[in-house]
Each structure stands twice: as structure tokens, then as C-alpha cells.
Amino acid sequence: MGEALKFPDGFYWGTATASHQVEGGCRNNQWWAWEQEGGNIKDGTTSGIACDHYNRFDEDFALQRELGHNSHRFSIEWSRIEPEEGRWDGKEVDHYKRVLESLHKHGLTPFVTLHHFTNPIWFEDQGGWTSPKAPDLLERFAGHMAKELGDAVPFWLTINEPPVLPAASYIAGVHPPAKRDFRLAMKAAKNILLSLGRMHNAIRANAPHKPIIGPVINMTYVMPASDSDDDKEAAQSFDQYWNGYWLDGIRDGIIGPPAGDGESVDGLKGAWDIIGLNYYSRSVIAKAGGVMGLRQIPPPMDSERSTMGWEVYPEGFYQNMLRLKQYGKPVYITENGIGTDDDGQRCSYVVRHLREVHRAIQNGVDVRSYLHWSSTDNFEWAEGYRQKFGLIATEGDDLKRVPKPSAYVFKEMAEANAVTEGLAEQYLE
Numbered sequence: 001m002g003e004a005l006k007f008p009d010g011f012y013w014g015t016a017t018a019s020h021q022v023e024g025g026c027r028n029n030q031w032w033a034w035e036q037e038g039g040n041i042k043d044g045t046t047s048g049i050a051c052d053h054y055n056r057f058d059e060d061f062a063l064q065r066e067l068g069h070n071s072h073r074f075s076i077e078w079s080r081i082e083p084e085e086g087r088w089d090g091k092e093v094d095h096y097k098r099v100l101e102s103l104h105k106h107g108l109t110p111f112v113t114l115h116h117f118t119n120p121i122w123f124e125d126q127g128g129w130t131s132p133k134a135p136d137l138l139e140r141f142a143g144h145m146a147k148e149l150g151d152a153v154p155f156w157l158t159i160n161e162p163p164v165l166p167a168a169s170y171i172a173g174v175h176p177p178a179k180r181d182f183r184l185a186m187k188a189a190k191n192i193l194l195s196l197g198r199m200h201n202a203i204r205a206n207a208p209h210k211p212i213i214g215p216v217i218n219m220t221y222v223m224p225a226s227d228s229d230d231d232k233e234a235a236q237s238f239d240q241y242w243n244g245y246w247l248d249g250i251r252d253g254i255i256g257p258p259a260g261d262g263e264s265v266d267g268l269k270g271a272w273d274i275i276g277l278n279y280y281s282r283s284v285i286a287k288a289g290g291v292m293g294l295r296q297i298p299p300p301m302d303s304e305r306s307t308m309g310w311e312v313y314p315e316g317f318y319q320n321m322l323r324l325k326q327y328g329k330p331v332y333i334t335e336n337g338i339g340t341d342d343d344g345q346r347c348s349y350v351v352r353h354l355r356e357v358h359r360a361i362q363n364g365v366d367v368r369s370y371l372h373w374s375s376t377d378n379f380e381w382a383e384g385y386r387q388k389f390g391l392i393a394t395e396g397d398d399l400k401r402v403p404k405p406s407a408y409v410f411k412e413m414a415e416a417n418a419v420t421e422g423l424a425e426q427y428l429e
């Protein structure tokens with residue numbers, strides 16, 4: 001018999017989304033522009049009207065509530081709020097006020113992300129994250145939103161996945177502006193870390209109440225490909241870029257390697273109340289030529305993988321949560337999920353990953369939420385719509401919302417505040 005795995009009272013169960021991936025019509029950002037060039041999105045799709053969530057948010061939140069959720073993470077589209085530098089669009093601010101009202105009405109606690117991959121075109125034209133103006137502009141945007149949305153927002157998440165931004169846009173060249181220039185990547189990494197501190201402080205100074213604020217770090221679990229000193233060293237520098245640079249940077253208020261030499265920055269030290277953690281997979285690293293002198297070894301063909309090609313590796317999730325204990329901040333799982341056409345695999349994935357969350361809590365990590373990526377299938381960036389991450393499908397021309405079996409597995413757990421005995425028996429050895 002499986003045994004029920006109980007979560008602490010008040011645990012948050014919900015899903016996460018990002019404006020560009022679900023709203024539709026985000027015409028003023030760099031992703032939209034890049035999609036129109038053609039050839040940049042693997043499956044040839046463009047975001048278009050996405051899930052039309054911009055118009056259907058109330059219906060979506062009602063369904064999420066019916067499916068047992070008590071919280072929801074979404075992002076504000078900066079390019080709607082500030083379509084031209086320094087011009088605020090009050091109508092779009094009102095839109096997000098309605099979104100927040102709807103969440104509260106349906107009993108879903110809002111987690112609001114301020115930056116989730118998209119930049120207004122005017123900001124991208126100035127060099128985006130590589131521009132020395134970036135921290136000032138992000139600080140101003142964060143302050144504006146904190147003032148405007150006020151106490152409707154209990155949780156602010158400043159920047160989604162800081163390490164992905166330079167890596168995807170300026171190292172791998174798979175997100176716009178699709179460059180491969182390590183120097184630019186390091187400029188961006190520095191400005192993003194500075195912005196994390198500045199945004200935190202701007203929210204704190206402008207919100208009329210005392211919201212809870214934090215970054216969203218997507219930790220990958222890094223392992224060396226072998227026991228050789230070379231591979232271990234390569235794994236360590238990858239880990240430093242991906243994990244340590246951000247976490248230690250905020251804890252200590254420094255810009256460490258690879259973007260700095262450990263110089264202190266005013267206002268950065270301790271600029272977090274919580275740590276948002278996204279987790280998808282592990283990274284096995286070997287020494288090689290080229291950028292940073294390393295390469296990522298693809299997962300073995302016989303390992304369990306997603307349609308993204310990512311290895312399913314729940315143990316790494318546990319190890320990452322355990323590592324976060326040293327920072328002494330509550331941990332909120334802000335994303336975890338799988339791209340797959342096999343919803344049975346998703347059911348098993350979500351139960352197995354929640355077992356790791358439970359194990360981490362048992363071992364003293366203060367984890368307070370599990371927000372699954374994602375509610376509906378949506379626009380998966382450079383991969384397009386071909387990748388399915390949702391608990392809910394969007395079917396036909398009218399994008400009819402159809403919950404998948406995994407949505408009911410999730411409901412069972414959310415309502416019981418536990419991995420139930422039945423699910424443990426079915427999915428856990």
C-alpha cells in the first residue's frame with residue numbers, strides 16, 4: 001500500500017503562466033517581432049492569439065478553482081504597460097487590476113512576475129539587458145506596478161529565470177536577439193543581477209503594504225560527466241554561472257564570477273524575502289573547447305525524457321531544494337512540469353516530483369508552494385505550440401479548455417493537500 005504524503009497547512013497549489021505564452025496579441029515586445037521574421041520558431045508557428053487568455057482569464061481562473069487550485073502565478077507584460085519609453089498605458093494597468101480582482105474572486109492567491117523573458121521593443125532596441133540603463137528602467141517599472149497594483153499583490157516575483165536570459169539570448173543564440181557573444185552575455189548577467197536588487201527595493205518602497213518579494217531562479221542540478229578533475233572543474237564553473245552567481249550574489253550583495261570579481265553592490269545584499277525555484281532537469285557537464293570551456297552531455301537514449309529532450313530526474317529537484325536551505329529563506333516552487341504528448345507520463349511526473357518536495361520538507365527545507373508549469377498548453381518560445389506542458393488542453397478554433405487526466409490527478413492532491421495513498425500506490429515505487 002502507498003502511504004499518503006501530507007503537505008503543511010496553507011501550502012499553495014496552482015499553476016504558472018507567462019504573458020507572452022498565454023495572453024495573445026503581445027505585439028510590442030521583441031519576441032513578437034522576432035517571430036514575424038520567419039524561420040526562428042522551430043515548428044513554424046507564431047504566438048498570435050496564444051490561448052486568448054487576455055480575454056478569457058476569468059473563465060480560466062474559474063476552471064483552475066474547480067480543479068482544486070488555491071493560487072496562480074502570472075506575469076505582467078511590460079510592453080503593454082510601457083509601450084514607449086516613459087509612457088504608461090493606464091488602460092493596460094486596469095487590465096491587470098481586473099486580472100487580480102478575478103483571481104481574488106475565485107480564491108486564487110496571486111503570484112505576480114514582473115519580467116518573464118519579454119522586453120518592450122524600444123528597450124530591446126537600446127540593447128535590452130546589455131544596456132547600462134537596464135537596472136534603472138526595471139526599477140522604475142517595478143516601482144510603478146507596486147504603486148498601481150497595491151495590496152492586491154501579496155507575492156511579487158521580480159525576474160523569471162535570470163540565468164536563461166543571457167544564456168539563451170547571447171550564448172546559445174536561441175532566443176532573440178539570437179547572438180553568440182560571451183562579452184554581451186556577461187554584460188546582461190551583471191545588469192540582471194543589479195536589477196534583481198533594484199526591483200526588490202523599488203517594490204518595497206512603493207507598495208502600500210508589505211508584500212513578499214523574491215526572484216525566480218531555475219536551478220539545474222549540475223553533475224560532472226566523469227570523475228576527472230577537468231570535468232569536475234567544468235561542472236563547477238557551469239554551476240557557478242547557473243546557480244551560485246545569482247544565489248550567492250543576492251545573499252552577499254556581490255557580482256561574482258563569471259560576470260564580476262566579487263565587487264560589492266549597494267542595495268543588493270539580502271534583497272529577497274523568498275526564493276522562487278523552477279526545476280526541470282539536471283545538466284551533466286564535461287570539459288570541452290569553446291564558450292566557458294565546457295559542454296553539456298545529452299541524456300542517454302534509454303533515459304526517460306520529455307519531448308523537449310530533457311531528462312526526467314526528480315532526484316535533482318530534491319538536491320536543489322536541499323541546497324537552498326543554507327540561504328535561510330522560504331522556498332516557493334514557482335515552476336515544475338514536462339513537455340509531453342503522453343499525459344500518463346505527466347501524471348507520473350507530477351506525483352514523483354511532489355514526492356521530492358515532500359522529502360525536502362521532511363528534511364527541513366521550508367517549501368511553501370508547488371506551482372505547476374503550466375495550466376493550459378501554450379506558446380513554448382522558440383519551440384512553438386508543438387510542445388505541450390499544460391494540465392489543460394486548448395482544442396479547436398475556439399480554443400476550448402479541456403482538462404487532461406493529469407488535471408484531475410493534480411486536483412486530487414491539491415484538495416487533499418497530500419499525495420494521496422491511491423496516487424502514491426499508483427505512481428511511486
Ligand code: BGC
Binds near residue numbers: 161218381
Ligand atoms: C520558463 C517557461 C517555459 C518553461 C518550459 C521555463 O524555463 O519560465 O516560460 O515555458 O520553462 O520550457
